Amino acid sequence: MSDLDKMEVEYFRAQLPEFEKKTREFHEGKMNIKEYKSFSGKYGSYAQRMGKRHMLRLRMTAGRMPLSKLNFVVDMAKKYDVNLVHFTTCQAVQFHDLLPDTLFDLMNKALDVDIICYGGGGDYPRNVMCSPLSGVEADEYFDVMPYAEKMADYLVHYIDREKMPRKLKVAFSNSKANTTHATFRDLGFVAREDGLFDVYAAGGLGIDPRLGVLVDEGVKPEDILYYTKAMIHTFRKYGNYENRRKARTRFMVEALGSEESFRKAYQEELAKVFADGEDLKLREIRDLSSHKEADGTPEQSWRIIEQKQKGLYSLLWHPIGGSPKLEILEKVRDEAAKMKDVELRVTPDESVYIINLTGKEADRLLKITEEDCARNPFETSVSCVGATICQVGLRDSQGMLKKAIEKVREANLRDDALPKIFISGCTSSCGTHQIGRLGFRGAVKFVDKKPFPGFLLFEYGDERQNQERFGQEVGTLLEEDVPNFLIDLGRMVEASGKSFDEYLRENPDAIKQAAKPYI
Numbered sequence: 001m002s003d004l005d006k007m008e009v010e011y012f013r014a015q016l017p018e019f020e021k022k023t024r025e026f027h028e029g030k031m032n033i034k035e036y037k038s039f040s041g042k043y044g045s046y047a048q049r050m051g052k053r054h055m056l057r058l059r060m061t062a063g064r065m066p067l068s069k070l071n072f073v074v075d076m077a078k079k080y081d082v083n084l085v086h087f088t089t090c091q092a093v094q095f096h097d098l099l100p101d102t103l104f105d106l107m108n109k110a111l112d113v114d115i116i117c118y119g120g121g122g123d124y125p126r127n128v129m130c131s132p133l134s135g136v137e138a139d140e141y142f143d144v145m146p147y148a149e150k151m152a153d154y155l156v157h158y159i160d161r162e163k164m165p166r167k168l169k170v171a172f173s174n175s176k177a178n179t180t181h182a183t184f185r186d187l188g189f190v191a192r193e194d195g196l197f198d199v200y201a202a203g204g205l206g207i208d209p210r211l212g213v214l215v216d217e218g219v220k221p222e223d224i225l226y227y228t229k230a231m232i233h234t235f236r237k238y239g240n241y242e243n244r245r246k247a248r249t250r251f252m253v254e255a256l257g258s259e260e261s262f263r264k265a266y267q268e269e270l271a272k273v274f275a276d277g278e279d280l281k282l283r284e285i286r287d288l289s290s291h292k293e294a295d296g297t298p299e300q301s302w303r304i305i306e307q308k309q310k311g312l313y314s315l316l317w318h319p320i321g322g323s324p325k326l327e328i329l330e331k332v333r334d335e336a337a338k339m340k341d342v343e344l345r346v347t348p349d350e351s352v353y354i355i356n357l358t359g360k361e362a363d364r365l366l367k368i369t370e371e372d373c374a375r376n377p378f379e380t381s382v383s384c385v386g387a388t389i390c391q392v393g394l395r396d397s398q399g400m401l402k403k404a405i406e407k408v409r410e411a412n413l414r415d416d417a418l419p420k421i422f423i424s425g426c427t428s429s430c431g432t433h434q435i436g437r438l439g440f441r442g443a444v445k446f447v448d449k450k451p452f453p454g455f456l457l458f459e460y461g462d463e464r465q466n467q468e469r470f471g472q473e474v475g476t477l478l479e480e481d482v483p484n485f486l487i488d489l490g491r492m493v494e495a496s497g498k499s500f501d502e503y504l505r506e507n508p509d510a511i512k513q514a515a516k517p518y519i
Contacts, residue, residue, distance in 0.1 A: 023104075041122030043107065046391065048389050056094065058117060059115060060091055060127065062149050063091035066344075067336060068114075074333045076106055077326050078330070082095045084389075118159060129172065131145075132345040137308065141192055144191050150285070162236060172191075176464060178464055183465055184205070184209070187227070195221070204250045210250040226280050230269040230270035230273045238256060292358065295358040295361075299363055302377075303317070304362050314353045315365050318373060320401070320405060332368060376415035382421070384430035395479065401423055418486060421436055421439065422439045422440070433471065437461065437462075441458065445478050453479040454476045457519075477515065
């Protein structure tokens with residue numbers, strides 16, 4: 001966090017003994033896994049499948065991982081021999097397969113570097129998301145990162161206030177790329193060319209996904225906390241406390257009858273917030289820009305991106321499945337520690353950007369990350385952690401992704417023959433399958449009336465602002481057939497001599513055609 005004081009940090013630390021007490025009771029058999037889940041989520045932790053080990057979610061506010069937090073991640077992962085570190089689609093870092101005593105120590109020590117796990121799960125404000133290249137992206141409208149950090153500081157104070165019906169996800173977008181899905185989150189602040197925000201609310205993925213409702217336009221950045229307080233009041237007033245399946249903010253639109261009715265209800269709460277007289281205006285916004293000297297141009301690579309700061313670059317690093325090898329993460333940390341102003345930014349697609357690099361620094365880190373990185377855009381595909389770990393997961397999404405990449409490599413397809421795909425193990429949409437040009441969701445496929453592991457295929461999702469659409473269902477494939485379907489589709493594209501995007505523009509039914517033999 002950027003502005004939390006020592007007293008606030010110690011408040012969060014004071015909550016940890018209760019977590020330790022309940023966790024020990026769970027392992028002693030005094031709580032079942034469902035009861036424990038409803039308790040532990042508030043602390044950013046869940047028991048994994050089978051209940052013997054735990055996951056811990058380390059909140060990286062707005063996706064920022066400066067050196068202090070990177071040091072913590074690397075040092076603690078080494079100390080406790082953490083065998084699975086995962087970059088999440090909500091811009092957090094997760095440690096998996098933790099024993100209880102390790103879990104307690106990590107949660108406590110994390111507070112020393114302003115990593116707050118409290119409120120990381122359950123029905124609370126979640127990690128505030130932000131466009132990962134905000135502040136360095138050449139074509140952004142303006143840097144929204146400082147506002148995202150201020151928002152995060154504000155929202156943690158709602159964790160122990162009056163309970164909301166479900167979680168609240170807030171996102172900031174700096175450009176039309178809309179990588180954080182700010183136009184379809186519970187609350188989204190979308191930057192405009194004139195330096196103001198448009199505000200969207202009551203959107204979300206999961207079951208019955210919905211695009212957000214535009215609730216106000218041309219909002220001054222210093223006023224964003226008023227809009228957040230109004231959203232919380234609206235959610236508490238009109239949200240569903242009785243039916244968890246319909247308790248997310250997006251169901252308020254249905255409950256109130258229309259988007260216009262929801263917009264009116266929200267505006268009424270907003271007017272009350274402004275009338276209350278509480279001063280929520282933001283002041284003293286920090287400039288995080290680097291002004292280090294350049295030292296030349298790096299080698300050409302699809303992973304190196306020129307920043308708006310002259311002579312500086314960002315490097316994309318996407319470990320397969322979003323789970324880096326610890327030895328490579330340590331090498332990245334050791335090298336970054338020698339460099340001025342360098343930090344990591346966790347992305348909503350399980351990558352990280354390493355920003356504020358000179359040309360020579362970019363070359364060094366390009367080589368370090370090469371052995372643990374996607375080779376092309378297809379290999380940057382997104383997958384949730386999957387059913388081997390997650391309590392509610394239906395399918396092993398990570399296993400399916402790794403098998404698909406292995407088979408596609410064996411097929412030796414051209415780098416542009418397939419797009420990035422998005423895979424969720426279940427309907428929770430942690431793999432954001434609805435926004436990919438190709439998406440998959442864990443399912444069951446019946447063959448001769450017998451159930452087999454399968455994945456439901458989606459096509460033509462799009463996250464970009466003003467082009468948003470959720471993917472349409474095509475049909476269910478056997479899990480074992482997914483790699484073959486992808487290879488068939490890639491070969492169709494290759495035979496045309498065009499890229500995947502070019503081919504689909506001319507052949508919009510290509511995905512259905514390739515999938516037909518498997519459905």
